[in-house]
Amino acid sequence: MTASEIFPVPAELAASAHVNAARYQELYDRSLSDPEGYWGEVGQRLDWIKPYTEVKSTSFSGDVKIRWYEDGTLNVSANCLDRHLATRGDQVAILWEPDSPETPHRAITYREMHGEVCRLANVLKARGVKRGDRVTIYLPMIPEAAYAMLACARIGAVHSVVFGGFSPEALAGRIEDCGSACVITSDEGLRGGKPVPLKANADQALSTHAATAHVHTVLVVRHTGGKVEMTPGRDVWYDEECAKVAADCPPEEMSAEDPLFILYTSGSTGKPKGVLHSSGGYLVYAALTHELVFDYRPGEVYWCTADVGWVTGHSYIVYGPLANGATSLMFEGVPTYPDASRFWQAIDKHQVNIFYTAPTAIRALMREGDSPVTSTSRASLRLLGSVGEPINPEAWLWYHRVVGDGRCPIVDTWWQTETGGILISPLPGAMALKPGSATKPFFGIKPVIVDAEGVPLEGEAEGNLCIAESWPGQMRTIYGDHKRFVETYFSTYKGMYFTGDGCRRDADGYYWITGRVDDVVNVSGHRMGTAEVESALVAHPKVAEAAVVGYPHDIKGQGIYAYVTLMEGEEGSDALRAELAKWVRQEIGPIAVPDLLQFAPGLPKTRSGKIMRRILRKIAENDYANLGDISTLADPAVVQSLIDNRQNR
Numbered sequence: 001m002t003a004s005e006i007f008p009v010p011a012e013l014a015a016s017a018h019v020n021a022a023r024y025q026e027l028y029d030r031s032l033s034d035p036e037g038y039w040g041e042v043g044q045r046l047d048w049i050k051p052y053t054e055v056k057s058t059s060f061s062g063d064v065k066i067r068w069y070e071d072g073t074l075n076v077s078a079n080c081l082d083r084h085l086a087t088r089g090d091q092v093a094i095l096w097e098p099d100s101p102e103t104p105h106r107a108i109t110y111r112e113m114h115g116e117v118c119r120l121a122n123v124l125k126a127r128g129v130k131r132g133d134r135v136t137i138y139l140p141m142i143p144e145a146a147y148a149m150l151a152c153a154r155i156g157a158v159h160s161v162v163f164g165g166f167s168p169e170a171l172a173g174r175i176e177d178c179g180s181a182c183v184i185t186s187d188e189g190l191r192g193g194k195p196v197p198l199k200a201n202a203d204q205a206l207s208t209h210a211a212t213a214h215v216h217t218v219l220v221v222r223h224t225g226g227k228v229e230m231t232p233g234r235d236v237w238y239d240e241e242c243a244k245v246a247a248d249c250p251p252e253e254m255s256a257e258d259p260l261f262i263l264y265t266s267g268s269t270g271k272p273k274g275v276l277h278s279s280g281g282y283l284v285y286a287a288l289t290h291e292l293v294f295d296y297r298p299g300e301v302y303w304c305t306a307d308v309g310w311v312t313g314h315s316y317i318v319y320g321p322l323a324n325g326a327t328s329l330m331f332e333g334v335p336t337y338p339d340a341s342r343f344w345q346a347i348d349k350h351q352v353n354i355f356y357t358a359p360t361a362i363r364a365l366m367r368e369g370d371s372p373v374t375s376t377s378r379a380s381l382r383l384l385g386s387v388g389e390p391i392n393p394e395a396w397l398w399y400h401r402v403v404g405d406g407r408c409p410i411v412d413t414w415w416q417t418e419t420g421g422i423l424i425s426p427l428p429g430a431m432a433l434k435p436g437s438a439t440k441p442f443f444g445i446k447p448v449i450v451d452a453e454g455v456p457l458e459g460e461a462e463g464n465l466c467i468a469e470s471w472p473g474q475m476r477t478i479y480g481d482h483k484r485f486v487e488t489y490f491s492t493y494k495g496m497y498f499t500g501d502g503c504r505r506d507a508d509g510y511y512w513i514t515g516r517v518d519d520v521v522n523v524s525g526h527r528m529g530t531a532e533v534e535s536a537l538v539a540h541p542k543v544a545e546a547a548v549v550g551y552p553h554d555i556k557g558q559g560i561y562a563y564v565t566l567m568e569g570e571e572g573s574d575a576l577r578a579e580l581a582k583w584v585r586q587e588i589g590p591i592a593v594p595d596l597l598q599f600a601p602g603l604p605k606t607r608s609g610k611i612m613r614r615i616l617r618k619i620a621e622n623d624y625a626n627l628g629d630i631s632t633l634a635d636p637a638v639v640q641s642l643i644d645n646r647q648n649r
């Protein structure tokens with residue numbers, strides 16, 4: 001099996017999937033030629049309180065205005081819960097798998113969840129939280145995180161979920177930025193057997209940052225039972241407050257364009273942005289993409305391993321699946337605790353049909369060899385997914401062959417916090433797969449590849465990826481900073497949304513994300529996505545992970561600097577350096593051979609597991625003073641160790 005192999009749609013899937021190849025083409029063409037008609041029909045999948053008559057009013061120029069289903073009203077939590085009660089009230093909505101396999105799991109039905117969300121909504125109201133107020137959610141991966149999101153939606157409050165792994169400073173900054181009135185947290189989180197002091201972090205954020213003085217309520221979920229301080233008047237226990245209120249709370253009638261949530265980007269390219277999403281358009285898009293990209297069918301168990309602190313957790317653990325009446329598995333723990341079989345054992349335990357994870361997890365597990373996977377059955381699996389970074393063909397093939405036993409298609413889904421949902425991805429019944437390609441655009445999505453001057457390129461091409469037309473799930477603004485919104489996304493190339501990603505379109509019209517535009521290097525006049533060089537390195541049997549950046553080179557303009565993490569048990573040496581150089585030469589060509597190669601036991605990653613190449617670039621450039629915002633880094637100690645071992649020219 002080689003990376004250039006094409007994996008056709010399995011015949012059974014072509015016949016049974018929601019969308020097959022012919023239907024894709026027909027609907028895709030229609031979605032572009034008649035967006036009003038297409039999205040007008042698709043919007044009907046939600047329950048509207050007042051039906052919309054205007055579908056689309058969008059402009060990517062001037063002040064940039066994006067409005068979908070503008071005159072319709074709805075409530076997002078009613079769409080995720082209430083409307084399922086008659087048909088599937090007793091079906092499991094959230095299947096919760098705890099950090100330790102020894103702890104009992106929980107199965108919460110739609111009816112139970114409805115009661116929980118209503119109670120919490122009433123608690124928020126009793127504490128004075130009103131429509132339009134911001135609520136910061138700082139919770140571990142427990143069902144209460146989903147309840148909290150939906151309780152906000154129920155009363156029209158805007159949630160801002162902050163990943164539970166973030167520091168007090170990062171939390172304070174996010175509370176301050178959106179001016180939230182209320183924080184929902186828990187005594188502690190639990191990850192890989194270790195407690196995370198969430199309440200203590202929240203206390204520290206609130207006591208040391210004057211700008212957070214507007215927080216009047218901290219609601220604390222009892223999770224581990226760990227001891228915490230409670231500030232009288234401000235801090236209240238979640239369970240005690242919920243016991244005082246009714247289990248019924250009428251949903252607030254919201255306009256489609258009322259904000260649903262703010263979510264900060266992961267910060268891999270700079271200071272995080274407070275991305276603001278709408279209610280109606282966002283939910284239409286999250287629900288539709290969830291159903292079609294994962295080919296979700298009623299009754300199936302679907303598992304997305306993302307944290308609710310990331311957009312993937314918002315759209316594909318909570319909103320999309322629940323709007324579709326799915327059973328969504330939520331996992332508290334980490335892939336390697338108690339051992340590297342954890343994911344696969346949980347798949348067997350809950351008979352998971354659809355599994356969606358990130359390349360960083362796949363590469364980490366691949367490093368442990370096949371046996372932790374092959375010791376499990378995974379017979380229930382039907383479809384696999386990937387998101388977050390380009391997936392190297394090597395990791396794709398391993399995921400397909402070992403995890404999926406060669407029978408499960410992989411949907412490599414390209415999208416961003418800003419896009420609200422998946423924009424480029426296979427529909428598994430419609431597209432043949434090429435390892436490493438996100439394949440084709442979703443309905444209504446019009447990708448345009450432009451050169452550095454902004455000239456659109458036709459046919460086979462490589463350049464910067466823009467999107468020419470709006471789609472309902474698109475972000476509406478950066479919270480409190482519309483100017484930065486317009487500047488960041490709509491000023492580089494006039495009239496188009498600029499993604500910041502580089503991309504190649506091949507002869508079959510397939511899209512290959514080559515990484516951030518900033519990560520494209522120009523070696524002696526040859527433009528190269530660093531992802532390509534990384535994939536070649538990772539394809540070597542001794543290499544587990546690689547990150548490649550450019551650095552100023554006197555002769556070539558830019559040189560290639562590679563950071564390489566080896567497989568468990570391998571040692572770095574000059575001989576291996578030479579071997580890897582030879583390998584890259586064979587795989588891509590002499591132009592791609594790294595000028596400098598550093599063996600690195602760890603790479604700097606965001607909390608969501610993305611490699612922060614901008615830091616690696618600074619190290620390669622010998623510019624340690626300007627590392628920029630590293631507040632979202634998972635392990636800051638990695639940076640010093642990389643600096644200490646930097647390769648010299």
Ligand code: ATP
Binds near residue numbers: 268391
């Ligand atoms: P920031 O914008 O603050 O730098 P970020 O871009 O890492 O943070 P996200 O919105 O979580 O924050 O990530 C979106 C980016 O992740 C995309 O722009 C792309 O670079 C990368 N990405 C996501 N999915 C894929 C995929 N399937 N293939 C390739 N790249 C992907």
Ligand code: MG
Binds near residue numbers: 269500
């Ligand atoms: Mg980004």
